[in-house]
Amino acid sequence: MHNTLEWADIVIVGNGIAGLTTAVEARRFAPDTRIAIITEQCHPTINTPALKQFAIGRLTQEHLLAYPAGTERTQRIRMVNARVEEINAQDKFLGLRGGYTFGYGSLIIATGSRPNGLPAHLPGREFDGVLTLHRLQDYLDLLRRLDGVESAVVIGGGAHAIETVMSLLHHGVEVSWLIRGKSFLSHMLDHTASEMILENTRNAGAKIALKTELSGIVGRVGSVVGVITNHDKMIPCQLVLVCTGTSPVTTLAEHCTSPMMHGSGIYVDDQFRTSVRDIYAVGDVAARKDPQTGVYETRAQWYSAVLQGRSAAAVVTGHHELATQSMGVPWHATHVADLYMLTVGNPLRMLEGATIVTDHSKNKYCRMTVIGDRLVGYLSIGTAQPDSLAIKSIIDEGLSIRRIKKALLKGEFDARKYFSQRRSQAALDMVTSGKIPVVKPISYPMAPVRSFPVVAHHPSHAPIIAAQYGPAVHSSTTSVSTVSAIANMKTLHAETFDTSLVVLSSLADQPTMHDLERDTRPSTGNIAVPSRKDIESMLLPLPSRTVTRSLWSYSDKTPAVKARKSSFPPPEQRQSEKTNFLL
Template sequence: MVDADQTFVIVGGGLAGAKAAEALRAEGFTGRVILICDERDHPYERPPLSKGFLLGKAERDSVFVHEPAWYARNDVELHLGQSVVAIDRAAKAVRFGNDGTLVHYDKLLLATGAEPRRLDIPGTGLAGVHHLRRLAHAERLKGTLAALGRDNGHIVIAGAGWIGLEVAAAAREYGAEVTVVEPEPTPLHGVLGPELGNVFAELHAEHGVRFHFGARLTEITGRDGMVLAARTDDGEEHPAHVVLAAIGAAPRAGLAEAAGLEIADRAHGGGIAVDERLRTSDPDIFAAGDVAAFPHPLFGTRLRVEHWANALNGGPAAARAMLGRDVTYDRVPYFFSDQYDLGMEYSGWAPPGSYDQVVIRGDAGKREFIAFWVKEGRVLAGMNVNVWDVTEPIQRLIRSAAPVDTDALADPHVPLDGLGV
C-alpha cells in the first residue's frame, strides 16, 4: 500500500524521469519523490538539440520539461549535478558519487538514458571533434556551425542516421560545407532500408551535402590541436574544420548491470531488461526511456526505443506501475524529424529483413507520401512525409495486425480508416 512514508527515487533527469515524477504526483502519491540528475541543467527534452534550438529558432528555456519552480511547487526533491554510482539492492539504497551519501528507496526508477558512441580512431582528442547528446553539446555545436557558416568552413559528419542528417541540415542552413561519411549504401539504412533511404540522400544532395557511402572514418588529422581533415578506410581524405560523431547511442546500463539486474542481449539493443510493466528483474526497481528493453506484443520481440515519445510515455507508465497500477506498456514506437522543408513521422518497427514489400501512397518524387512496410499483407510500420494528421490511422493499422489490400493501401483516394478492419 502506497503511503506518505514511502520514498520513490528516480535516477536520470531526462524527459522520462521528469514525466515520471509528474505522473507520481498526478496519481496522488504523497510520499517523497527524489529526482537525481547528473547534469546541472533542469530536465529537458532532447529533440530540439538537433532541430529548433540548434538552428537558433527555439530559445534555450523552451527545451525544459518544466519550469524550475515546478519541482519545489510539487515537492519533488531535485538533485542537479549529482551522479549515482551504485545501487545497494539489499539495503534498498543508492549511493551518490560526489560524497558517498546513501539515499533509501522503496521503489526505484532507472531512467539513465543513452550516451553517444565514440569514434575509436586517432585524432578524437582534437578541438573541433563533437558529439551531440546533451544541452551543453548543442550549445557548443550551435556556435561552431554559425562560425563555419560565416567562414565557409567544412564539417565532416560520421553517420547518416537521424542525428547526422538533422545536423547536416542545420549546418547547411548556417552556410557550412558538409560531408557525410556512412558505411551503408544509403542514409538511415538500418531504419528505412534501401527503398526509402534514397529519398533523404536526394533531399540532402539538393541542398549541397556531399555523401561518401560505403566508408568509415579511420583518422582525424590536425595541426596545433585543431582539426584539418578526416580520412576514410578507402583512402579518401576530406578537408574538415569540425567533425561530428553521429554513429549511434549506447544504453547507460552500467549502473544496473553492476547491481546484478538482468541486461538484454545486444540483438535486442542491450539495455535493462524489463517486463510489460517496465519492472526489472528486481520487483522494486523499474526502468524507462532509452535504457529500457521491453517485450512488445505486437512485434513479438524485445525492443529498446531511443525516441522522444518512448520517454514521454514510458516515464509515466513506469510511475503508475511503481504505484501498483495495472500497466501494460505496448505503445507503438513513434518518432519524427524535420530537415529543410521535409517533415516526417514514423510509427512502428520494421528493420531490414522483417518485411517483404514497401507500399507507397502518394508522390515520393515530390516528397509528399506515406510509405508502409508490409509483411504478408500486414502493416508493420508507416512513415508519413509532408502528409499530416495520419499518425492515428497508421498506428491503428499496425496495432490491428489485420491483412490489408495493398492496392487500396497505395491509393490516396481510399481512406486509411477503412483499411485493416
C-alpha cells in the same frame, strides 16, 4: 551497517524526460508520497528533440524546458545532485559517490543513453573542433563555434546525422556527410527510400560519401583542419560532428547486489519492472519485448519515454488500471528539406505470410508490409505529412485496412473520417446486436521467446543468466545450477489486476512543450509555441465518453486522483512477498 543520508518512497535516478515525467505523475497519483530524483545533470529537464531547432536559432534556451520552470519545487520533488554508483537491492539503498547512501521504497532507473562517439583508437579524436552531439552542452559548444566555420564534416548514417547536416546548411556551412554503409538508415529504409532522401539532401547542398569511414583527423596546433577517409582522401574542415548513435547506460544493472537482467538495455516487463523486485526502468535504458518479433529492444524516442514514465508512475503507486499495457510498434517521423519521412513498425522486416506493396512517383514513395488485410509495417516519404499516430494505432490494434489500403498507399488516408466511421459502425452493431464488440490485436508469426525466470533473492542464489540470451546478458558471476533451476519457476508477480480497465494515453493536443517533437522541423518555419500552462496528464479515463482501444483520448481537464492508502505496503509485508517477474 550503512548510514543512510536520506530516504524516499520513490527514488528516480536520472532527470531526463522519462525520469521527470515519472516523478510528476507519481506526485499526482500519490500526493503525500516522498519522491526524490538523483541526477548528475546540472540543468532542468529539456526537450531534446527541440535541440535541432535550438541549433539553427529558432528556439531560445528557455524554450527548451520540457516542463515549466520550477516544476520540481511546486510538485515537492526532492532534487539530489549526485552520482549513483551502486544498488543494494537487499537493504534497498543506493550507494552515492563520496560514501553517502540514499534509501528507497521503489526505485526507477531512468539513466538514459550515452553517445557512441568515435573509436578510442582513432588518431586525432581529441583535437579541438571534434564534437559529439548528444546533450545541451554539446549544442551550446557548437553554436559558439559556428561563426568561424566555413566547412564541416558530419559522421553518421541515421536521422540525427541528417538533421545535423540540414542545420549546418541552414547556417551556410559547407557540409561533407560521411556514411559508413551503402545507404541511409539501412535498418529502416529500402534502397528506393534511401536514394530519395539522399538525393534531396544533395540538392540542398550537402556532399555525401557512402561506404566511407574516418581513418584519422588532421590537426594544426591542436585544432581540426581536416579528416582522412578510408579511401585516403583528405577533406578540409574546421568542425567534425559525430552523430553515430547511442547506447543505453546500464551501469547500475551491472553494479546491483542482486542480478539484474540486461543486455542492450535493462530488460523490463509490460509494467516496466526489472528482474529485481521494487526496481523499475524507463526511457532509453529500458528494453521491452517487440510485439512483432518478441525481441527485447530499447526505444530512444521522446514520445515513448513520456508514455513509459506515466505508466511506471501508475504502477509504482498502485494504479495499475491507469498504466498503458503496450507501447505498440516503434515509429519515427522527421522532416528533411521538403520531404516528410515516416516509418511505423519495421517495414523492412519480413514476417511469415507477409506481402510487400509499394507505390513510387517523382516526389512520393510508400511501402507497406501486409499480412492478410492487416498492416504490420509502413514507410512513407513525400511532400505531405501522414498521420503517424493514426497509422501506428491501425498497426497496434490489428485493424483491417481492406477499405483504406489504396488511400494509405497513395498518401490520401483520412484518419478522422476512418475512425469516425468505425465509431459509427461500432455503435450500430451494439444497438442491433446488444453486444459490446471485442477488438483482438493481430498476432504476428514469430519464433517462441521464453520469458525471464523468477528468482527468489536468497543470498545463496547466484546471478541469473537467461539461457536464450547467452553471452548477451551480462552479470558479474555465473552459476550453472541457477541456470538449470529456472525451468520450473513462475514468471508473474503475485498481484493481478483487471486489464479491462486499461486506458490508452497520448501526447497529442496537450498544452505542453511535448508538442515540439512533432511540430518543429529543421527546414520549416512552423515552430510550436511554448505553453505557459501547467502540465496535465491524459492517463485518466474520460467521464464524457467511452474509452476504446481504437482511438486516442483527449481532454482539457484532468480529474483529480485520490491517493490510495496502501500504495506502499509496510516493510514486513514486502519482505514476505515472493519475488516474481514477467516478461
